[in-house]
Amino acid sequence: MRTYDVAPLFRSSVGFDRLLDLLSQAERVEPSAAWPPYNIEKVAEDEYRITMAVAGFKPEDIELTQHDTTLLVTGQRKGQDGEHQYLHRGIAARTFRQTFNLAEHVKVTGASLENGLLAVDLKREVPEALKPRRITIGGAQGAVGQDNKPVQIEGEANAA
Template sequence: MMRTTDIAPLYRLTVGFDRLLDLMEQTSRVEPMTGWPPYNIEKTAAESYRITMAVAGFGPDEITLTQTGTTLLVTGQKNESDESRQFLHRGIAGRSFRQTFNLADHVSVTGASLDHGLLVIDLVREVPEALKPRRIPIGAGSPAPARIEGRAEAA
C-alpha cells in the first residue's frame, strides 16, 4: 500500500525552502520508471559528478542534452530513415527516451561524450564567490563599526 504525505503545512512553517519542498512533493507524483535507458550517477571528486547512460544504437545526432536552470533533460530520438534494412530479429532497443535529472543549485554540465554505446555527462558544482563563506573581521576598541572585507561602503 502506497502512503502519501501532505507537506502543505511545511510551506507555512519554513522560509526559503520552497525548492526543497517542491522536490519532496514531486517525488510523490513521479510516474513509475521504465528503467530504460539504464544509467549510473557517480561522484568523481568533491564537487564533480558523472552520469553514464547506456544508449546503444544511438548516435550523437540522435541525442539532445538541455539544461534549464536546475533541470537536465536528456532525450533520444532514432532517425529511422533507412527503410532498405530488413531485420530478422531486432534486440537492440531503438525506442525514443526522455530522462530528466534534477540538479542541485550551481551544478552545470561541463561536457558530454558518446563512446561504445555509453553517453557520459560530466557535471561540476561551482559556487559563486559571493555565496562562499567569508571571514568577517572584528574591530577592537573602536566605536565605529568594523568594515567587512570585500564590500564597498555606500556613499
C-alpha cells in the same frame, strides 16, 4: 507504494520551496521516466557524472540542454530502420526525454558517448561572492567585506 505528507515541512521551513517541490514530484514519477536506465555517481568532492545506457544512438541523435538548474537529455534516432527486416528487436530505438534537476551552481563540463553509454560530466562551482565568509563584529563602521584572517584571542599568545 508509500506516500508521505510533506505539508508540515512547508509550514516550518523557509527557503526550501524547490526541495519540497522535488519531494512532491518524486511521488508522481512516471514508469517511462526510468528509460533509458542511468547511473548518477560522485566522482570527486564537487564533480558528478550521469551515465545513461543509450545503445544504438549516435552522438548526432542525442541532444543535451541545460537551462538554469535543469538538464534535459533527449534522443531520437534518425537511422534507416526501413531498410532492415527484424525477426526480433530487443534493442530499443524509441525516442526518450529525461530531465535531471541539478543543484544551484552545477554546470555541465562535458559529455561523451562510448560503447553505448552516454557520460555527462558535471561540476559544482560556487562563485566566490556566494561562499561563506567571516563577518567582523563591532568596531569600525567603514569595515565592509570579507575577513578570513585567523583570529588572535588576547591572552592566548602569552599563555603558550
